[in-house]
Amino acid sequence: MKFLRKSIQIVLLCVSIPNAFAQLGFCNGNSGDPIFIETFGEGTNNVALPLGTTTYTYANSAPNDGFYTVSSTTNWYGWHNTLDHTPNDTNGRSLIVNADFTAGEFFRQTINGLCENTSYEFSSWLLNLLPSSGCGGSGIPINVKFQIWDITDTNLLASGDTGNIAGTPNAIWEQFGLTFQTLPAQTSVILKMINNGVGGCGNDLAIDDIVFKTCGDNIVIEDSQSNATIMVCENDTPFATQLTANPDFSIYTTHAYQWQESTDNTIWVDIVGETYQSYITPNINTTTYYRVKVAEDAVNLANPQCSSLSEVFEIRVIEVPEAPISNGNIENCGNDTQSVSVTVPADVIVNWYDAPSGGNLLLSESDSYPTNVAGTYYAEAVTSNGNCVSNNRTAVSIVFYPVPVVVDEELTFCEGEDITLYANVQNMTYLWSTGDVISQTTVNTSGIYTVIVTNGNGCSATKTITLTQIDNPVIGSVESEGTDIIISTANTGDFEYSLDGINYQLNPVFNTIEGGLYTIYVRERSGCGVASIEYLHFWVPKFFTPNGDTENDTFNLKGIEFYNHSEVYIFDRYGRLLISSKNSPFAWDGTFKNQPLPMSDYWYVINIDGQELKGHFTLKR
Incomplete structure (x- = not known):
């Protein structure tokens, strides 16, 4: 049968070039386009190889030991179920080989149309079909020998072994290659693949993408400044330069050149007459690619199977960008x-x-x-x-x-009063948190107020006013403690205190105050309200000194006259009533029946609005 031959690009590893019997390796120079490709085609049906291609027996389904098939599937015997290697294939096939129990050749292919005395590279992709877990983890590895023979099948041009390729958890395609040189008058070679191992549990392989290419020097194109690429701005065109092909003499001893150009790096055209190592480009206005086809003899330049290609030199014309x-x-x-x-x-x-x-x-x-x-x-x-x-x-x-300049404020106001808040920035628009849209707002509740101030450019600033209410004073109680009057408030604040509404002090205690009826005042110091209450301050003296010096000459119960009902009784130590009074002011001069009484303690009984007070005091002379 006729197999598909198609051109694909293979990325090759660059290592040393072997001699005729060297181990596997790839061309370390430049290759030409593929001159032979075997992809084994596409399709869901299995096919057989042409007669003479293999010594194995064809199987239309799962191949047993010593059998092969060409198939798009590998899903047998617990093998890796994987696609072929050829890129972009649809139902792509590969050669599936189940090793015979005897080691030996399993694939042979004649390659025609080669050039004499020319170096070539062979490559192929291999896959161990048996997972590493197959056969209890002890499957036979694959091991393949590649050979290149002259067409007489008597001269071995190159040979190399893959060595053992063990199974892997996942399907892994590996590429192997050989380089060789044709002999004088030789235009065809024979490729042989030999299984170095034997069949059994393992040694099951797939082969795909067999490729032959020419192998030439590694050739780099450079301009006079050793650039490998030139980028030219379109406003600097037309542009021209001299290019030089620099081979490394790793394969060829002599060189014949044919310069080529392309506008898309795909379709290449020979440049008529440009067969020298250096080339001066014409004036270029658009991106253009250059390469050189190289052979050891000029006669081989016309045959793509006898020449290799240099690296590509790009002269890229860059469009001047539009302004941002x-x-x-x-x-x-x-x-x-x-x-x-x-x-x-x-x-x-x-x-x-x-x-x-x-x-x-x-x-x-x-x-x-x-x-x-x-x-x-x-x-x-x-x-x-x-x-x-x-x-x-x-x-x-x-x-x-500019942003309006505002200054935050902390303000106070008196309980029960209104306060007007001001933005303090002129010629703006305003938006208060109260909803007002003028430069001020009037409120009577403590809290945080804001005003957004915006100028004619739309720039805004926010002023924050923290407003605290000052409570009016509330008198809680007034008490007499001996001669002292003690005032207590029902709330806290910065208060001051007075008994006459004129003279104020910070201390809520007034000391040594004569008995009587007083108006008690409590005033908030910043002016937030005054509270007042009438208070009858009454106390009983502990002693008096009726000695005529006008100071403390009488036992005086000041303020008793302000009670609704009062009674006063004074006794000596023997219980004799010395003086009494009812519902009237009371002051006693220390006499009884107009006679001065002696220094002594005397007792009192005082009834005030139903409350009885008893005690004693001292008369001092």
Whole structure:
């Protein structure tokens, strides 16, 4: 049957080139396009190899030991159920081999159309189908020998063994290769694959993507500055340069050249007459790719199976970027740092300047520029590749407007009164937390009040006023303790106290006060209210001295006259009533029947509005 031959690109590992009997390795130079590819095709039905390709027996389904199949499935015997290796295949097939019990050749393929005295690279992908857990973890590894023979099958050109490839938990394709050189007058070779191991539990493999390529020197193209790529801004075109192909002589001893060019790095065209190591490009206005086809002899240049290709040299023409797109000018309240910004494509960077051309570079490689200084700033677009600069810069401005200056306050007001709060900033618009929209608001409740003050530029500031109520004084009680009057308030505050409404003191205790009827005053010191109450201060003297010096000459019960009902009785130590009084002021001069009484203690009984007071006092001479 006829198998699919198609061109695909294989990424090759670069290691040393072997001699005819070296171990496996890949071309360490440049390769040509594939001259032979075996992918084993696509399709869900299994197919057989052409006669003479294998010594194994074809199986239309699961292959037993010594059998093979070409299939898009590997789901047998607990093998890895995996896709073939060929990229982008649909139901791609691979060669499935279940090793025979006797080691030996299982695949043979003749490769025609080669060139004599030319180096080539063979490669193929292998997969151990048996998972590492198969056969109780002791499955037979796969081990394949690759051989390249001349067409007479008598001269071995190259050989190499994969060594044991053990099973893996997951399906892993591995690539192996050989390099060889054809003999004089030789244009065909034979590829052989030999199973070094024997069948049994294991040694089950899949093969895919067999490729042959030419193998030549590693050839690098450079310009006079040793660049491997040139990027040119379109406003610097037309552009021309000299390119030179530099082979490393790792394969070829002599070199013939044919320069090629491409506009898409896919379709290549020979440049007529350009067969030298160096090449001067024409004037270029669009992106262009160059490479050189190399062979040891000029006659081989026309045959793609006898030449190799250099690395690609790209002269990329970069479009001059458009000026950045402004994200808008900024008007900001206050002088906090803000950022002007622009938008550019993903492959373009932005540099910021202080002038529309020339000027000072302020910031590089940023789509935004932070500042707290008002002004106009200029954004320039630069391509990441080639540093191509936009023809114009984009102006973006920023303005900082002043914010109204407000001062928070802590205020007090008197209980029961209104207080007017002021924004204290003129020519603004206002919004109070009370709902008022003028510069002031009147309230009568403590709390936190705010006013948003906004100027003509729309800039706002919030003033906060903490308002605390000062309570009016409330008299709780007034008591007499001997000659002292003690005043207590029912609430706390910064109070002062008075017995006449004129003279105030901070101490709520008034000492050594004559008995009598008083008006007690309690006043809040900042002017928030006065409380008053009448109070009858009454106390019984402990002694008196009727000696005619006009001081304390009488036993005087001051204030007793203000009670609704009062009775006073004075006795000597023997219980004799000396004097009495009822519902009238009382003052006794220490006499009985107009005769002075001696110094002694005397007793009293006083009834005041139903309350009886008893005690004694001393008459001193």
